[in-house]
Amino acid sequence: MDPRRASRTVSDPKIRQVGFFAPPPDRSLSGPPDPISTATTTAAAAANTSSSPPISDLSPSGNSLSPVMIPPPRHSSDTAHRPAPFPPASPPRRGTLSLTVGSYNNNIISSSPTASFCDESKGISVKVSPTSAASSFPGGGFDATAVKASSVPASGLTTVSVVKTLPPGFTETIVEKVGGSVEMQNDLPANSKPLKERTSKAERRALQEAQRAAKAAAKGSKLPATTSGAVASANAKPTKATKPPSQKNDSATVTSSEKKGGDRPPEKDRKKDAPHPRMQYDDKSRVEKAKRRAVVKQTEARNRVELFRHLPQYEHGTQLPDLESKFFQLDPVHPVVYKVGLQYISGDISGGNARCIAMLQAFQEAIKDYSTPDEKTLTRDLTAKINSYVSFLNECRPLSISMGNAIRFLKNRIAKLPLTLSESEAKAFLQSDIEQFINEKIILADKVIVKHAVTKIRDGDVLLTYGSSSAVEMILLHAHELGKPFRVVIVDSRPKLEGQLLLRRLVGKGLSCVYANINAVSYIMHEVTRVFLGASSVLSNGTVYSRVGTACVAMVAHEFRVPVLVCCEAYKFHERVQLDSICSNELGDPDAISKVPGREDINYLDGCTNSENLQLLNLINDATPSDYVSMIVTDYGMVPPTSVPVIVRESCRDQVWI
């Protein structure tokens, strides 16, 4: 308690005051962070590394834990095969595109940048007066291209397409952000020479950065946070004159949070910088806007359930071929990230831990290949990059809460990078951070969970689990290895039938299993003595957010007085609260409902999917009320659901001080 108190008193004034009071004089926007903060962060980091087991210890063990690991090789080979048809095809394609589209080609070509990224650029770009922007067009064209090219070294295709493909996308996104008047100006030149325009944009950005840095420096210690926030919101106003007010608010917060760079107080980040600002898809104008930016061309599902208008739902199966063909027209998305995105879409990677690890490893790769463009700071530019990756992944499949947490962690680390570090050092730093996160928060956490949960399995128990959870699987396997005699009941439900995979693995390991459909759960519950459930996230009101059906199983178990143990790593905990499964959820492919695999006789819905009165709802997750949960097994130990907020608080504090 004592040390914590001490550190808080040191830090609190800093954190709280920023934005309202004058911060310590040595802090400036682009300048080096003040000594105290660096000292504390490094100290904390040191403490952290010393307290936690060395990484070298962890990694081998991590490899042995197969369920969490994703096998990337197959996909990399897949993608390796793909090049053959496309490279020749792509140049003509491009040509036709620009021809046909005419003056709008920029919009269409540029598909990727994220909401937050764009917003940021908007906020920034407003500062630059239109005239200066215009004047800068002719000037910086070529070096900007160079910058661009250098920033995307990882792509194998730099040779041909960098000049042509990359720039338009990037520039256009910026152009778009800048707002109505500037966009118009840009459009004229853009038709003939997209290249030039792009460079000018980039240049303008750089200029902006410089300006801002100068400004900040001039202001010295004065209210960096407030200024930037104020600037952002002020800027937002003119640009957004055309947009609805709700949007304005949102983007303003985003911009300001984006801007935090290295010098914003972390606690503020935490509040404002939601990993992905949750978009409400019933807001038409926002959806339109997001669509223009999207890399993934999605077609809205036709026949949607009224209750879920606020959630995205797209035609499934349409994006993948399109995206695959675009693989070589690299937008600002790193190929590794792109690959992971494709794997999300195709469902090759699913499950909270697997998705999170895949994403983090992709980011690791991307960071390795990253180089800071000239006249930019690593923290700011890399954050923007990560943001664009994140929004790309989000388009592929809505991010899970655990991924949001991981992204928040990563951004935090980027923001906290000591500015004294050289680029390569910083990159190494980040990579090892990510590595550490994977090892500590996921792999080691799973081991701890297994250790705890195994003590709750007695001889002769009948354990029920639902779907397929990697943590639960490890627990069962470990208990089996310990030689405990027990039986497993695997309850499963359509349409994913993940339980069948788990069943196959467990039976292969020699466990004796009973398999049942979720409807039979109240039949089978009579003989069950424990229920082990996985979770996608645990929210701070104790609600367990997990695969749809978990709530049903927990409810029936509760009615039959069977204890329900939820196994969930602490990094999946989130401070959000939720009461139902409707306000925030994910929608799957509705067509999966109408077809029953292996049951050709069930074809009542064939050909009815276009009926106006008939909708198919494929919910992915649901929220289990905390009443049904007896205990949450997490890496901090076994806690009742009421203690979740404590863990959320603690782990947030961790993240701040790591």
Next chain:
Amino acid sequence: MVDVQGLVDELVSKLRRRKVEGSRATARLTAELLRSVISQSKLPATNQPATLIDAVRGVGEKLIAANPIELAVGNIVRRVLHIIREEGHSNARDAVEGFRLSVGGDNDYIVEQDHLNLSVAAQSSLCRPSLHALLERSPDSATTYFTANSEDDSEEKSKSLDPNARSLEFRRKVISAVNDLIEDINTCHLVIAELAVEHIHHNEVILTFGHSRTVKEFLCAAKEKKRSFGVFVAEGAPKYQGHLLAKELAARGLQTTVITDSAVFAMISRVNMVIVGVHAVMANGGVIGPVGLNMVAFAAQKHAIPFVVVTGTHKLCPLYPNNPEVSLNEMRSPSEVLSFEEFSDCMDYRIGTGASQLHVVNPAFDYVPPELVSLFITDIGGYCPSYMYRLIADYYSSDDVVIQQKHAS
């Protein structure tokens, strides 16, 4: 002449092979079979009701044994037995009345007393009077029922009055009553559907589970009365009859949404009422329904949402459930939930050691206890689960409740 025995065997084999499923179809077939049994059986001059009861009971026993889970068979057999008893009773009463008329009311006290005794004897040997019968009976005979003691000495006297005419009349009455029963079974869903408007309001959201003709008619009737409301249909694995229901409802213009069974809990918070059809209703007010219904009922209870069961009276079963999840359940093929092709390697994984590693549980039915049911809507009105026992007393004779055991012992 139709071969009754052949018909019986045919239905028995159909039931045994589960070629006939669904309580309505089973009930109708059973009733039709029993009708032909009644019309074909040879009745002796005396004690016709008892003979007929034995004949029906014998057939019923076979049918019930063919599919003990299909409670509708037993229900119909009991209903028919009850009809025979009631008709036999009223027949006997008619005989009394007729005799009294023929005697001409010559205040021959002893004769009258005799015949009153006779009528009481006939009653008590056939059945205890139902509430209905008690209320309908004239006050004097009711009082005599309670005062008189039974003596069966003068049965022949009454029957000998005009045996042939009365026997024909009796059979005709029984058959027409059975015809009424069949008609009831065929039209009960229409009668129930007429109540729909009283239970569904505008803009309501209704959740239903699996497929039920009664539910379909109920919802469609409300739709035809210009109510506009939405329906969530849980698909009801492993039969996926919900798809069929959804298709039919959508074709009738109802706003229908198909959800998976696992999403029931997620969606039920936005539902105003759960309306389901069931397999059978037990005497305690509990219901046997398609598997998964218990989960829906729990979820409805958790969210305090009315759980309404629509059912025809032919599903009313006079038995009290004892461990119904097991005793009134049957296991369907594992291939409905797990494909043999995919898991063949797991199935025989331990054949060498003799220990089977993989079991698949695929029950067909679920029991929902009465406390989870809010209301029954039947073709004779709406009732609470706690009132079911009384309805049963009206439709069945207590002597018939245990058909099999009585014969076995």
